[in-house]
Amino acid sequence: MTTTEDARDKVERKRRMPRAERERQMVAVAEEIFAERGYLAASMDEIAERCGVSKPMIYEYFGSKEGLLIACIRQARTELVNSISQSVVGAEEAEDALRRAARAFFEFTDGHRRAWSLLLINEAAVAGPAALDEIEAVRQEQVELDIALFSAFLPDTPRRDLEVAAQIVVGACERLSLWYVAQEDVSAEEAADYLMRMLWSGVAAMVHPRETPGDTRPHG
Template sequence: MSAVKSKRMPRAVREQQMMDAAVRTFGQRGYRAASMDEIAESAGVSKPLVYLYLNSKEELFTACIRREAKSLVEAVQAAVEPGLPADRQLWAGLRAFFTHTAENPDGWAVLHQQAPSQGEPFVSEVAVLREEIVAFVTGLIGAAAREAHHDPALPDRDVAGLAQALVGAAEALAGWANVTPGVSAKEAAGTLMNFSWAGLENLMHGRSWQSRGE
């Protein structure tokens, strides 16, 4: 009897393999420097096959942005348990964010370094990710305000502004942590928690900072 022929690799598996190689190459080499030849070689496939599955370098990069963005958002959302106190929810979300960016440095480089510097349509793709994260954090801060007050004292505009500031700080800190030896995800999350929570807690209890003499 002849040996049973091995099955062809399913399209989804092969596409995932190519995407992994693309994220690695774009993250380490940059969008402009990365070539489809290099990505194909890293994935162990032919260049025509990469084009067959993903059409063009631009579409491949867009697909990488979307995949890495979805993975990051899902990691943060999955870590937050709605029944926990507000500070524990924020802590869980921050730890998940920094753990994910530390474990996926090439994906974070694609999202935070490469895509924003390459213009449209990539900037818009990253903007979608940021809006999702900001909306999620806005919900956390709003929940914290409701926990502190039956009638929340923080206006919607203030909550939205705090969420923007917190997400911006997390993005900057993740970029720093990923290139600074010895900084763990827990340490990065603790740094931002210490920086942000005291201020958030004061605001939730009506103790806002006031400039003097103005």
């Protein structure tokens, strides 16, 4: 096959690419460029060029530049939830489950730095309210995931207590991850250890509640 024929064949394959595959390609390229340049500086022309498609095709798929960012956020959200959900399979105690989930979270933020950068408030804030709503949806999904995790081991704990614990864990993980990804000498396991040292005593109080002050009843 000649060089010209080979080029035509590549173009033809691109044209025949299924829509779902094309969307994944666009999201992957956009994620890379958004992470490299920031949302405002990222060019739809460059995204289209790297994908080998026209700019109108990207608008046809995602509606707008913000719509493309939201698609990137949703992809990262799905990957994060899957990573954490898979990590806790087989855990037999609350402490082990929480440690596994924390380690999976930090492994994701380190191994998917481009995707993680899109889940931070900075880029969404300049993109618009829809992107901010998507970021908050990511956090809320993490909260619900933690509530489900806690309730599996603490079935008698009031819903309000589980919600408070989940909110604290999600906030702590997000903030600690910002520090963690900047450290070259800290592993995901160590970051999870730091988190557990600070938080587990509070969660353990729900697992093994102590006597309330003034409670003189015998406990066997």
